[in-house]
Amino acid sequence: MSYDSPTTAIRQTQATPKERPPHRPTVPALLAMVIVVDQLGKWWAWRHAPLAKINYGGNIFVGDTISQWYADPTTGALLDLMDFGLLSAAAFVLTHYRPPPAILVPGGLMVGGWTSNLVDRLGMHYVTAPGSIRGAVDFIPLGSIRYNLADVFIVCGTLLFLLATTLSTLSTNQSSTATPSPRTRHRRRRTWLPAVASATCLVAVVGFGAVNHDGVTTPNSSPIGNTVR
Numbered sequence: 605m606s607y608d609s610p611t612t613a614i615r616q617t618q619a620t621p622k623e624r625p626p627h628r629p630t631v632p633a634l635l636a637m638v639i640v641v642d643q644l645g646k647w648w649a650w651r652h653a654p655l656a657k658i659n660y661g662g663n664i665f666v667g668d669t670i671s672q673w674y675a676d677p678t679t680g681a682l683l684d685l686m687d688f689g690l691l692s693a694a695a696f697v698l699t700h701y702r703p704p705p706a707i708l709v710p711g712g713l714m715v716g717g718w719t720s721n722l723v724d725r726l727g728m729h730y731v732t733a734p735g736s737i738r739g740a741v742d743f744i745p746l747g748s749i750r751y752n753l754a755d756v757f758i759v760c761g762t763l764l765f766l767l768a769t770t771l772s773t774l775s776t777n778q779s780s781t782a783t784p785s786p787r788t789r790h791r792r793r794r795t796w797l798p799a800v801a802s803a804t805c806l807v808a809v810v811g812f813g814a815v816n817h818d819g820v821t822t823p824n825s826s827p828i829g830n831t832v833r
Contacts, residue, residue, distance in 0.1 A: 630705075630708060630709075630712070631695060631698045631699045631708070631712050632699070634709065634712030634713060634716055635695065635712060635715065635716040635719060636716075637716070638712075638713055638716025638717055638719075638720060638754070638757050639716060639719060639720045639723060641753060642716075642717070642720040642721075642752060642753040642754040642757070643720060643723070643728060643731075643732055645743075645752065645753040646724070646732040646733065646740070646741035646743075646752060646753075647731070647732040647733075649741050649743035649752070650732060650733040650736070650741050650743075650823050651823065653743040655743055655745050655750060656733075656741055656742070656743040656822065656823055657741070657742055657743070657750055657821055657822050658729070658733060658736045658737055658739040658740070658741060658742075658820070658821040658822070659739050659740050659741075659742045659750075660674075660675055660680075660737045660738060660739030660821065661674045661675035661739070662674040662675075670683075680725070680738075684722065684725050684726060687718070687722050688722065688726075691715060691718055691719050691722065694711075694715045695715055695719075698711050698712060698715065704768075704772065706768040706771075706772070707765065707768045707769055707772060709764075710760075710761040710762070710763075710764035710765040710768060711761070711765050712761075713757045713758075713760065713761030713764075714757065714758055714761030714762050714765055715761075716754075716757060716761075717754040717755065717756075717757035717758035717761060718754070718758060720754040720757075721740045721752075721754045721755075724738075724739060724740040724741070725738050725739060725740070729741070733823070735820055736820055736821065736823075737820065737821055739821075740752060740754070742755075744756070
């Protein structure tokens, strides 16, 4: 007959590993993968694809009216700031909460697609499409509309995300419900300075893009006939 002391029981309890480790490394990897693949595709398309064109407005997902707001230098800059806040919130939820992989992966692909298109409007178009107006390079024709790889990630990720969340809701096993990761006040106090610095840089970048809003909409074209100001 053996006897376990309370100290031994406490040590065994503390040594028990966590059941579900956080997915923090997964989300940044997904976002980086989507952005790199999409930006490489846009870089190639601007130089080699015959149907490449800059979309300096919105898209079919937001409608004609909001697309016109995106095309305007002032309202477009304000919408870019709002989009950055929304995408940051979505990335925060995916990073700091623990959804199952079936929800996390398509959610990361979806957010990554929107982020890559936003990165174009924030200045990446200077690298992928030099001389172009602020916007994203569309080069995949589907009927009368052109898309890019980010749009493919958005559509596929959204459909899979909705399917996964629907199946998760209908499932009777709710034990894997997302729970927030523990946070300490000490860490929160240290994050405000980088957040302010990042917000200041973002406003400066968006303001610069709003002022410098002219450029061509198609590659290898006449600057006079295809320049938007």
